[in-house]
Amino acid sequence: MEESRPLDLDEPGAKLTAKQTCVRFCCVFFNVLSGFVNGYDICITTGILDDMDRDLKLCHDDGQISTCFAKEAVLSAVSLGALLSRLCCTNLAERFGRRAALFLADVLILTSLALQSGTRSISIFFVARGLVGMGMGLAFLITPIYLCEIAPRSSRGLFVCLNEVAVCVGCLAGLHISALDWMRQEWAWQKAVALAAVPAAVQLVFVCLLPESPRWYANRGDVDGVDRAIRALGLQAETQDLKAAARAAEGREDKSSCCWRHVSAWVDFKQPCSIAMGVASCNAFVGTLSVQAYAHDLLKLCQVEDPDTVLPLIGWMKLAGALLAMLASDSRLVGRRRLVIGGSLLCTLCDATLAVHLAFPNQFPPGLATASVVLRIFGWNAGYGGVAFVVISEVLPNAVRSHFAAQCQVVGSVIDTLIFQLFETMLFANSVATFVTFATINLISCLFAVCCLPDFRGQALEACAARTYGVLSEDVPNSPPVELPQVLGVQIGDRARDVKVL
Template identity: 25%
Template sequence: MSTFVSREEILPNTETVLQTYVRRNFIWKVSFIAGLGGILYGFDMGIIAAALIFVRESFSLSTRMEEVVVSIVLVGAMLGAIAGGSIADRIGRRATLLWGGGIFLIASLLAPASPNAATLIVARALLGIAIGFTSVTAPVYISELAPPQSRGRLIGLYQFALTVGIALADLVGYWFAGQHAWRLMFGLGAAPAALFVVLLLTLPESPRWLFAQNRVAEAQSVLSSYTDEAGARLLIEDIHSALDLKVEKRWSALWSPAVRLSLLIAVGFTVLQQVTGINTIIYYGPRIFSLAGITSNRSAIFATLLVAVTNVLATIIALVLVDRVGRKPLLYAGISGMTASLFLLAYSFHNPAAFGAAPGIIATICLMVYITCFAFSMGPIAWILVSEVFPLQLRGRGVAAASLGSGAANFLVSITFLSLIKVAGNSVTFIIYGAFCIVTLLFVRFIVPETKGRELESISAGHGASVS
């Protein structure tokens, strides 16, 4: 639907030069440390699946209060996304990540000390704010340091780390399920939060952000730490070209004609990522398996753990292929598989005897296929696209807008899932999520661009990045 300017048309030898001069060990270090924010995100999102079973018993929660305990983290994430985008553009990417890490640490200590549901809700809201800060800033930070030929893989590491965090949460939940130790489940999140803060102190600020703040000497110093002279000159030329464009930095600029398509791609795709049902599995996995006939809490948590491990392994497929075959081919394959598995799951709930096997086994297979397809497609590629399509001066706010849309859709799905199951039934609920998968396929076909191998400045230029 949109035409992108080829990077080769602007500077023919860009990829060759960057591939020669970028010091990969530095880029991988940055991506690994920023990715720890993804582990925190995944852990604090995923741990509620197991902990909720025992929190419900400890605090005698109603169905509505269960949904609030699960979903309040998403309200915090939306607030954190709104604030985080502006803060990242104002004080820097690294400093915003440090703030997020500090809030993670405080909330991870408050949650296990909660004497009642109200305190736990406050702690999870704070975790959400930290998630909003890091989910907005980490992909932007990585994208502004990564060379174009490996940017998709490096940003994808954040999503990979998120899946590792979810798997660790399910493993911790399974380990402590026999003891009903939900406080320990929450408290263990403080360890990676502390490590995240300490390691962030060893990283530099984004050179693109430093140039935008006219801190040229600092930006050049950062560039010289991971590129040779030729690579640094090339990146400086690109950054100066981007900064020469007149871009209005207010939030309203995201709705200007020059940036509107970027906003549609970013927000539309992240909303669709959520309404296809992924977080019903992350938050309510044990409940889904109990609906399918697995009656033991520990067995339901173990089945959720299997799905989470599958999520981690399948994300590796995206890391390997996203910069080779491109974004859209992976999306077509993944979303098609998600659609088929959701409709099959819905049918298994409607007619459990049709497959000649225990419903719990069918549900486990369907969810493992679903999560596999999500993990090599929509999971990582959503945040890759979001980090790529906005011009430099609006990138923080643009990613924040996408995170806000994602959080709002996530909140809507998580706050309504149990109620929807009660009102519409298991089968119809998953048919609804399958229908959203079909909508997503159409969105990818007609709206989403292919950004493989393009420099960030050429991508935003393809949208007409200047705003008067």
């Protein structure tokens, strides 16, 4: 086995200037605003879904707890829109840059919010829901990639997890606003939906002023662009690797079709791409977004008297989980992999508890169901929810990162759409079987993390692709090399080199 040289977790070289610190802060702040909008939309919809049903007459249920295709489609339309944008708009990020793709996402979001907050037509409302899904789907693809590509190696987990923290802050804001008394008035929910336009408009204005990703310049062979981005962001420690990648790509022209390039890339990078796809699938199949979105009806079914008072607590637990992922993902003692394993086990336990409670509702207090729901949200955000985008962005090589991250999220969108559309139908048909199924899926997701999930903390992205491709949580940087079984193969130049990882 080839012995790997130790990697320092701290960036060598001069300290950041005040300007570089400001640029990094602005890059993170103005990018994660799309995460805030995403979280706000998901959670404001959780709190006002019954009001939408009442005013738009989706189910004609006279305010009783019930479900119907149109009510479920309020959420699944967003996932469907996200699916379409990831299928159709991903090439924008490669051709015109990460900033241009985020600009388009903001335009779609603002257009949707204008339609949602101004129409009383069901058909226009659902078109608007699809548009907001397209905008948020594109933004949720590009933002983690951009943050991953501009982050210093020692803080990459923190940078990318900040997007999930922003999602949680937006969710918390949405839940608190939806719980206000005036929100129960007719059509008041349209004002709440319109509030999301403020952060989207701010991002639209400032995103074009931020530096482009140095990895995007490197993929295009633009050495001067790499130089500018490195100076702006203070990434001097990665200058050599980035310039080498840019020179290797300089003058290279691939005239093959886009479809053929993707097939060829799957052959070259099949194992890292398969791991990224597995992470995205596990993240979606556990159904936490649906549990969160339909939490009001779920808690009612569990005989909780006033679910509206619990919804803000869900937001706070979601934020706590994301903060834990942000602080621990770069830690030597924890890392990405242990977070995912621990979070999945907690979700498994909570789902099993909910299944037992729903099977014997008179034997357990409603508080047990409340605790299970909020702890499930916490566990998911500390595990897959907080770390998935970090792992996917790291495991995919620079040359195919945006394309294959989009494919991973397409799979996630398909799964999310199906679960959003079917969740309440399954819940009212057989609630016990529903949560037994989710408990099983969470356990399988935990086993996947144990067996397959790599942890690249402390390594440059180029080092991940070109050399080690697999330091896990148990193999802390600067520790002696150990003999480990092979699970990844990476194509380097014209030859494939097998890499040893746990």
